[in-house]
Amino acid sequence: MTLAATLAELVRDFKANGRIVIVGASLAGLRGAEALREEGFTGSLTIIGDEPYEPYDRPPLSKQVLKGWVPADHTLLPRARELDAEWRLGVAATGLDRAARQVRLADGEQVPYHRLLIATGTRARQWPNPAEAALDGVISLRTRDDAARLQQALAARPSRVLVIGGGFIGSEVASVCRDLDIPVTLTERGPAPLVGALGGVIGEIAAQMQRDHGVDLRCGVSVSALEGDAAGHVRRARLSDGTTVEADVVLAALGSIRNVEWLQGSGLAAGPWGVGCDAGGRAFDINGVVTDSVYVAGDVARMPHVLYEYQFLAMEHWDNAVFGAEVAAHNMVNLEPHYRPHLLLPGFWSGQFGVNIKSVGVPPFGDEIVFTQGSVKDRSFAAAYGRRGRIVAAVTFDHGKWLEYYAHLIEQSAPFPPPPPGWDRPDVMRPVPAEFPAPGVPTAIPDVVLTGHDPNERRAEFRPRGH
Amino acid sequence: MRIVVDLNRCQGYAQCVYLAHEVFKLNGTESLTYDPNPDDARRLQVERAAAACPVRAIMIDRLDGAERGAAS
Numbered sequence: 001m002t003l004a005a006t007l008a009e010l011v012r013d014f015k016a017n018g019r020i021v022i023v024g025a026s027l028a029g030l031r032g033a034e035a036l037r038e039e040g041f042t043g044s045l046t047i048i049g050d051e052p053y054e055p056y057d058r059p060p061l062s063k064q065v066l067k068g069w070v071p072a073d074h075t076l077l078p079r080a081r082e083l084d085a086e087w088r089l090g091v092a093a094t095g096l097d098r099a100a101r102q103v104r105l106a107d108g109e110q111v112p113y114h115r116l117l118i119a120t121g122t123r124a125r126q127w128p129n130p131a132e133a134a135l136d137g138v139i140s141l142r143t144r145d146d147a148a149r150l151q152q153a154l155a156a157r158p159s160r161v162l163v164i165g166g167g168f169i170g171s172e173v174a175s176v177c178r179d180l181d182i183p184v185t186l187t188e189r190g191p192a193p194l195v196g197a198l199g200g201v202i203g204e205i206a207a208q209m210q211r212d213h214g215v216d217l218r219c220g221v222s223v224s225a226l227e228g229d230a231a232g233h234v235r236r237a238r239l240s241d242g243t244t245v246e247a248d249v250v251l252a253a254l255g256s257i258r259n260v261e262w263l264q265g266s267g268l269a270a271g272p273w274g275v276g277c278d279a280g281g282r283a284f285d286i287n288g289v290v291t292d293s294v295y296v297a298g299d300v301a302r303m304p305h306v307l308y309e310y311q312f313l314a315m316e317h318w319d320n321a322v323f324g325a326e327v328a329a330h331n332m333v334n335l336e337p338h339y340r341p342h343l344l345l346p347g348f349w350s351g352q353f354g355v356n357i358k359s360v361g362v363p364p365f366g367d368e369i370v371f372t373q374g375s376v377k378d379r380s381f382a383a384a385y386g387r388r389g390r391i392v393a394a395v396t397f398d399h400g401k402w403l404e405y406y407a408h409l410i411e412q413s414a415p416f417p418p419p420p421p422g423w424d425r426p427d428v429m430r431p432v433p434a435e436f437p438a439p440g441v442p443t444a445i446p447d448v449v450l451t452g453h454d455p456n457e458r459r460a461e462f463r464p465r466g467h
Numbered sequence: 468m469r470i471v472v473d474l475n476r477c478q479g480y481a482q483c484v485y486l487a488h489e490v491f492k493l494n495g496t497e498s499l500t501y502d503p504n505p506d507d508a509r510r511l512q513v514e515r516a517a518a519a520c521p522v523r524a525i526m527i528d529r530l531d532g533a534e535r536g537a538a539s
Contacts, residue, residue: 075504
């Protein structure tokens with residue numbers, strides 16, 4: 001048998017008799033499983049998830065669920081196909097033994113695998129003071145149980161809601177509060193909401209939009225303490241500027257933490273920004289060597305991107321979970337030269353205050369911004385981000401139909417300021433600084449992070465010279 | 468039934484809103500919001516809405532309740 005024939009037989013045998021385990025039963029885990037079956041994998045497939053629910057969609061949780069229109073348990077994801085998988089739901093993975101090729105579960109069971117897909121995602125960062133976080137009415141928002149609790153709290157008509165953190169989740173919840181005519185205060189440590197993801201120029205527009213809708217917006221302040229009543233229900237917050245806010249619901253919208261703790265000791269390149277992997281989803285070990293049996297997809301993946309100087313991107317985006325999982329699944333059941341790259345132009349949306357905010361590319365990679373279409377006053381516009389004379393991202397407010405035009409320019413590394421599409425141009429088209437906070441300045445954490453190289457991660461095994 | 472809308476792809480043409488207004492709603496002029504698990508009685512409406520979407524952003528469950536992987 002030729003070598004090529006042997007390898008082809010190996011792939012056929014793995015597709016028929018292999019054993020694949022997926023850790024994470026949310027969007028990336030589900031779409032990865034479906035893609036494996038689509039690729040012709042008929043072997044054993046196990047899906048492990050710490051929540052007791054089958055895969056559900058998270059974006060509705062901060063919008064239609066909180067409004068009371070859609071119950072939190074009516075967010076289950078549609079299925080593209082039959083899976084014939086073994087589901088282990090309601091039990092977390094607690095360890096990975098790569099030598100024995102086993103995942104350890106919280107109930108002590110060991111689940112063997114030939115190939116593993118890590119899709120454990122992120123969790124909400126909790127209010128850091130445990131006693132204050134335990135007060136009734138202090139809530140974070142990531143899971144459908146969180147959303148059900150927050151929806152109940154809003155339905156009880158609180159006198160005021162305090163939202164801590166002006167990222168997308170915090171801003172969307174403040175928007176729902178105003179839709180429900182509930183008084184809301186939002187505190188943001190940075191100079192404006194959305195500043196980490198979209199910069200200060202857009203942040204200032206978002207700030208004005210919030211104030212116009214009656215949000216009591218306090219920027220440049222943080223919450224020092226939360227105080228409860230005798231019954232243990234939160235009643236007020238003390239702010240860093242010495243003022244207090246009376247509120248009986250507090251949403252801690254402090255960004256997310258990647259679920260990598262269970263990988264401690266596994267020897268994988270896992271850290272606060274996720275699990276490092278190549279653009280095909282193959283995990284790196286701690287020394288930066290690519291593995292053959294462990295793959296990563298979704299919010300927990302961190303991979304180099306050709307458009308952004310091969311910096312590692314960690315993307316908490318819906319389509320990153322979908323397409324990243326599909327690419328990882330393809331590569332799990334194929335060999336070189338049939339590997340595929342996950343080269344997604346990042347994109348997200350956020351519905352808030354009746355405006356559809358969308359973006360493509362990586363805005364924080366840019367340092368300048370230019371308004372290219374529409375009107376800021378009407379909150380209906382497009383703007384492009386640039387860096388060193390080329391376009392790297394774009395944002396639209398109620399101008400989503402034009403996003404593809406900008407996406408195409410970004411994929412080509414077109415010049416910045418970009419040629420306008422020839423319609424709907426503002427009077428002034430002059431690039432200005434985009435005003436992103438310097439790295440390390442505390443603010444709401446953006447949902448795309450350029451993670452780069454972290455000199456604090458000194459865990460690699462350096463090879464001695466002369467040997 | 469279960470549906471999901473790829474809101475990266477959605478451009479707010481709102482054809483779905485005309486065809487199934489209990490399931491799809493616009494918040495403002497462009498921001499789509501929807502019921503991810505509408506009543507089965509609306510299946511025909513939702514299927515028409517999905518077929519009418521100019522950017523094919525609406526995905527409908529392709530399973531009929533069998534093998535949905537209940538919690539073990």
